[in-house]
Amino acid sequence: MQAYMGPLENQFNYRPSSGHCVYFIGIGGIGMSAIARILINEGCVVTGSDVRSSSLTSTLEKMGARINIKQDGSFMTSKTDVVVVSSAISEDNPDLKTARKLGIKVVKYSQILGSLMKEKRGIAISGTHGKTTTSAMISTILKTSGLDPTFVIGGEVPDIGGNSHLGKGNLFVAEACEYDRSFLNLAPQIGVITNIEEDHLDYYENIEKIIHAFGDFASLISKEGLLVVNNNDANVALAIQRAHCKVETYSLENASDWRGEIHSVNDGVTRFKIFRKDTFFDEFLLKIPGAHNVLNALAATAVCTYIGVEKDAMKAALASFNGANRRFQIVGVRKDVTIIDDYAHHPTEISVTLRAARGLYPGKRIWCVFQPHQYSRTRHLLKGFSRSFQNADKVIFADIYAARDSEYERAAMNSMKLCEETRAMGVDVRYIPHLCDITKELSFQVKPGDVVITMGAGDVGKVAYDLVSNLG
Template sequence: MNFSEGMDRMHTHTSSLENQLNYRPMRGHCVYFIGIGGIGMSAVARILLKEGCVVAGSDTRPSSLTSTLEEMGARINTRQDGSFMPLETDMVVISAAISEDNLDLITARKMGIRVVKYSQILGSLMKEKRGIAISGTHGKTTTSAMISSILKTAGLDPTFVIGGEVPDIGGNAHLGMGDLFVAEACEYDRSFLNLVPQVGVITNIEEDHLDYYENIEKIINAFGDFASLISKEGLLVVNNHDKNIFLAMQRANCKVETYSLDSTSDWCGKVLSSDNGTNRFSIFRKNTFFDEFTLKIPGSHNILNALAATAVCTFIGVDKNSIKAALASFRGANRRFQIIGV
């Protein structure tokens, strides 16, 4: 299948996020981020700056992420006491980590400024393009980075929002000219349910965020809700050997493709060698040889991530040579098996 055919399969999905357009700030609007130094918040702030919004915000301490935003034109303070809220603020964005007793948030509500969640803004941004959302307890940052790298190598210039810094593709966010939007989809606070992607990935489901979910059954149910949101014309890509995913994927209304390191899956990886942090492996699609690949980051889990990325990009219509080239040069995301010295 070529790229245009892949796009045709994704093209009809438009209506289910119409209500979320209300969260979309317009060019020239002033948007204030409470907790702007967070990895996801800073990514969305970067995109809004590129789109011509006026961006301001606060965080408890400066970081390389806030420094980058300031270089791009954002106004950032570290007091977070409400005193720096611009009078011209049109919208305030908060993450799930911001509590109601935050002084910036209290000030925004007193001023009558509209307050929206990070995930709502992300959903509205994704609505304008063709969404690819990567979820899972582990592996979603690396898989999101792989997919973004492949699409960039293929010349498709995707927009992406990733929960980690990826030096090879310019950081944690990019506003692309293409019509694809890659987003790491966080399950905390059911945030990923504000996204309605046309392609989705679930890498694994384990007990996490129990302060919010309480038990694994509620976590599985949330991932089932996520699976049900994927466009009927789209694709859900899942780890074939995760019993919790098996339960969640029953809610999907779209095509489902599986991946693993054995031949029971639609996409199978066979390890050829693993030396000095470099993986060489073959990929088989429905038991038919697809190609050989090289990955310069260690661990069989990263081969699984590469299988998920390959399945997604093949569905979209990316040629295998672009996939091979991107994976061969992929160096991973910061703080994920990152080599910091030898």
């Protein structure tokens, strides 16, 4: 387990400039690829490595990046100016060992992100859940309003060009991840905290240390800036006690600076009213499902109002917002079977996503294919996971997708244990280890009218796309 450290003494100030050769270890990661795209557009020479090819690495190669689908140290040269690593890269990685041997400067992804943000007016969106969609909403509003922001988002957003963009405007929107306290490398003038729950316990150990880290984040917002927070979260209330800036709250339940009131949900379209300090602000609509997305829209509205975006521009952008990939993404409809892919990998995310699916598809049989992400997360949150599948009719668990897991964690937990705990909660659940076998089983078992949702932060989305192909 990694040691928990106190507040950072100072922030990192290096950033690559045009002509610098930058090597990314794990370049196919969603955040790493986003920064790589920005640096290519700024004139840097980008190279890197990953363990597999993907649409993200293909996009980078088309932009001019040279990528090695190995991490064996063979692709890095002494001409490299700086090496960027994600939090998933360990010290025994051959590429990283080569960089150390050659004496090349090694920096974290979040440090480069923080250095880029300092050059503009930074907007950092944090939280255990919802930060990708909220970041995407804010970026979409700003871009369609003509403000041309730079943004780095933890998911692909096709409507605005992907997971990153180098804008000419003075705004920089970034999804701020709390793992490894990496969000403390940022320098935001505007911040968002969507919620705070137990997660990344392989690093933080307990909720108190998580709240403390978010308190550090809240204290980073400049005194002249704004912090927008969920007003229905006791952990958030504790964290923001250390904020030095103006704080605005949002909620669906409590009296808040920004309060949402859902008016109707029909054919997947949610209509809701927004009240600002109990005064009617306007009526909005979203075509992505779930009350949790109305909360995300409230946060985005608060931020963009503060920036000065016109109300009608916000309404239009949110009404046309299609969401980020892997956030309740409808992959296809074949033989009257609806196939959806979602990134949910925490008990709360699973629960709210299945609740949204049940509301959107009343009376239909819902299949959930879940690939747990990390042995340690599965072990720490086992009881929560077992209670999160109540709105699914049929559940299938795949093997756990390993990430940063020690041998101890791999030995202590497996999907069969999760299956047994979930079955004890009255859920119809099966354990099928391999994704290819899950696809085959679904191909035989699904019936017209069924809804299939694949869930997880690993590669479980393959099942959704392969099932569309098999049923086609």
